Amino acid sequence: MADLPTGFWSGWIIVITTVSLGFLLWLAISVYFSSDADKQSEAQTETVWDSDLREGSNAPPMWWFWMLLATLVFSLVYLMLFPGLGSYPGLLNWSQGSRVAASYESFEERFADVRAEIASTSLAAIQNDVDLMQVAERIFRRECAACHGPDARGQASLFPNLVDVEWQWGSSAEQIEQTIRGGRSANMLAWQAIIGDENVDQVADYIMQLGDSVSESHPGKQVFDQNCSACHGVDGTGNILLGAPSLVDDIWLYGSDLKTVKASIASGRNGIMPAFGERLDDVQVKLLVAMLAR
Ligand code: HEC
Ligand code: HEC
Numbered sequence: 001m002a003d004l005p006t007g008f009w010s011g012w013i014i015v016i017t018t019v020s021l022g023f024l025l026w027l028a029i030s031v032y033f034s035s036d037a038d039k040q041s042e043a044q045t046e047t048v049w050d051s052d053l054r055e056g057s058n059a060p061p062m063w064w065f066w067m068l069l070a071t072l073v074f075s076l077v078y079l080m081l082f083p084g085l086g087s088y089p090g091l092l093n094w095s096q097g098s099r100v101a102a103s104y105e106s107f108e109e110r111f112a113d114v115r116a117e118i119a120s121t122s123l124a125a126i127q128n129d130v131d132l133m134q135v136a137e138r139i140f141r142r143e144c145a146a147c148h149g150p151d152a153r154g155q156a157s158l159f160p161n162l163v164d165v166e167w168q169w170g171s172s173a174e175q176i177e178q179t180i181r182g183g184r185s186a187n188m189l190a191w192q193a194i195i196g197d198e199n200v201d202q203v204a205d206y207i208m209q210l211g212d213s214v215s216e217s218h219p220g221k222q223v224f225d226q227n228c229s230a231c232h233g234v235d236g237t238g239n240i241l242l243g244a245p246s247l248v249d250d251i252w253l254y255g256s257d258l259k260t261v262k263a264s265i266a267s268g269r270n271g272i273m274p275a276f277g278e279r280l281d282d283v284q285v286k287l288l289v290a291m292l293a294r
Contacts, residue, residue, distance in 0.1 A: 010086030017085055021075060028068045115283045123173055126290040136287035143276065152292070157255045162292055166251040170240040173293040180285055183275030186243040190268035191227065199223045204262045210236045211248035
């Protein structure tokens with residue numbers, strides 16, 4: 001009832017409801033009782049139709065009255081106990097909201113022990129518990145699969161694969177937990193305007209060969225050392241503090257072909273992993289960490 005627009009309407013509803021209930025009561029009583037006096041006189045002036053059809057004025061049977069009274073009393077009691085009179089919540093304070101709250105409380109009570117147990121269980125033990133891992137997978141499908149895919153293998157050129165060996169933001173349980181709770185936002189500049197087209201081409205070619213044997217005299221190396229090594233590391237293996245991925249392996253978040261790598265360099269990339277610290281509770285986060293950390 002809290003969503004009734006204004007106290008004004010609520011007041012009107014209360015007035016109209018009580019006035020109509022009072023009117024009904026008055027009507028019933030007046031039909032049954034107060035007309036007794038004039039019954040006599042009415043009987044004398046009774047109209048007679050077709051010589052023997054009388055228009056009687058007998059009051060309806062008494063049980064009708066009691067039934068009416070009972071329904072009126074029922075309405076009154078109901079309106080006192082439950083919401084119905086404007087925004088008055090009723091003596092029982094019943095509402096769909098409080099019912100949900102109550103059922104949530106009993107849910108919490110039922111599972112409080114299980115949750116406390118999970119909270120104190122080691123990650124390794126959770127990982128070995130088939131049932132708990134299934135719960136974790138359900139949470140993942142509900143919260144994360146839209147981006148990372150139902151099997152956590154990511155989606156090409158948008159969302160990272162979470163079951164491969166490369167971890168942009170770190171692979172330890174603590175780092176993964178931090179990623180989930182606080183989210184991550186990667187900041188890779190658009191280099192085209194800074195270093196020019198030619199250097200973009202050269203450095204792209206250079207990092208494509210990183211990890212294989214690339215010549216020290218590759219013209220892209222100088223560009224890399226000057227502009228990229230601060231984040232991606234002198235050897236190109238990345239920096240988990242900045243979320244700068246390793247460029248020496250064959251794993252590419254945004255695509256492995258030369259054209260895509262050039263596009264990453266030229267226009268920059270700003271991947272954002274949303275924060276789930278508010279949305280998920282400690283136990284849910286722990287289950288997800290157990291699922292992803294190895
Ligand atoms: C709206 C899409 C979206 C959702 C939903 C999402 N993520 Fe992410 N996640 C991303 C993106 C984008 C990145 C990559 C950020 C970057 O570029 O650094 C990421 C990165 C990550 C990483 C870091 C990977 C690495 O290599 O370090 C982890 C771990 C992760 N997500 C876990 C999760 C979990 C667990 C959930 C569910 C609770 C989830 N994500 C839900 C978009 C999403
Ligand atoms: C300020 C730190 C920083 C600097 C400097 C920087 N990068 Fe990055 N780079 C990042 C981050 C962070 C990402 C991840 C972006 C994301 O996840 O959305 C990234 C991503 C990339 C990618 C995409 C990798 C993939 O897996 O798809 C390429 C390619 C790249 N950088 C190349 C370069 C080159 C070449 C330079 C030098 C011209 C450079 N970066 C300089 C931080 C940096």
